[in-house]
Amino acid sequence: MADLSIDFAGIKAPNPFWLASAPPTNTGYQIMNAFHAGWGGAVWKTLGHPIVNVSSRYSAVNYRGRRMMGLNNIELITDRSLQENLTEMKEVKEKFPAHALIASMMFETKAEWHECIARCEDVGIDGFELNYGCPHGMCERGMGSAVGQNPEVAERITSWVMEKATKPVIVKLTPNITNITAAGLAAQRGGAQAVSLINTINSVTGINLDTMVPNPSVDGYSTHGGYCGPAVKPIALNMVSELYNHPKFNLPISGIGGIETWADAVEFFLMGASSVQVCTAVMHYGHRIVTDMHDGFSDYLDTHNLGTPTALTGITAQKLRNWENLNLNHKVIAQINPEKCISCQLCYIACEDGAHQSIRLPEDSRIPEIIQETCVGCNLCSLVCPVDECISMVQVPTTDQVITWKEHPANPHSVGS
């Protein structure tokens, strides 16, 4: 079994599966239970001036029988006093010295940041995470995503923190920004040792059609919230890879956003992460999901003869390139396996009405046929087909020559034109 222990930017942990700063890390009681269950680290619920929360505060997108495909919250940072949190942090560190305990923080003035850093270091925490990401409530007060969306301010505040912190500092980035690399580079210029992403995405999850009030309702009104859970994973994976692939960015990345299984965790590593954090899945299913993460992740490493989690970091990110560098000479077409086909004809409808009219219904059979001459290999039929591996995309022979848009004759600016 592979050794899952990591050293993330100087923070050591028995495994790379950490709880993200959120309700599951509100208290020492919860974090100690999580460590017992197998989590390797935890980022404490963001410390700051304790706030007052609204009631209610969560809403969700259910999709075709799947509960909480996306979760939305209008919750703020910790609503408990700094002293209460520090006392419990000390207890956690004493009982679990080998686990990673990170203090997430959000303050306004340099003096406040410095005071909290000193007090957290006194109780033995292993590192800091700077919350520049909350998309509601705190940004109106000049914190959270108001900082994360402004690289200059993010750099300045990070450098304030670096003046005082002797433990590693992770900057947590907001996805509510056009260019994530600008934010990551600002954290790097400010002196941070790592970044984590993503925090939640601005969202309105739905409207109660009887009352016409958006969810969640607070006395008949609502506000935009932060979206997370499985629905945001594709956005998070892309942002992690964008940062990882940026030639000037060289900090370790803690990947967050929709992670539920070992396979999700592996994907974040492949896209450039060297640790992962989880919130929604633990709110949904509890601490126990980490057992499957351990087993599946280490089996995957063993199968691929890789000794450590970070041997995976970035392998797939390197397979992403700009569209103009893809091979326009590569061609696939759809192929239906008649043995597996249940004749639902969803593929026919999708191609006929939504793609390239390249599937015909033969008069003597309920099994559709691909019109090879016009199929463009878009994948749509294989995506809608309800039977696994019934439609496969098969490569058709072309010349071996790789032709990208840069060389393509249809490009008026092509090399050689």
Ligand SMILES: Cc1cc2nc3c(=O)[nH]c(=O)nc-3n(C[C@H](O)[C@H](O)[C@H](O)COP(=O)(O)O)c2cc1C
């Ligand atoms: C109810 C709730 C409260 C959260 N509070 C915080 C917070 O205090 N600080 C923070 O940095 N992130 C906070 N987050 C964001 C999570 O840490 C995480 O970045 C986000 O939920 C994406 O991960 P997930 O898809 O695994 O939930 C919160 C998320 C939720 C759902």
Ligand code: SF4
């Ligand atoms: S791959 Fe696209 S074009 Fe080809 S048959 Fe399927 S849906 Fe039609």
Ligand code: SF4
């Ligand atoms: S969608 Fe799949 S199962 Fe349904 S008709 Fe097409 S190939 Fe057959």
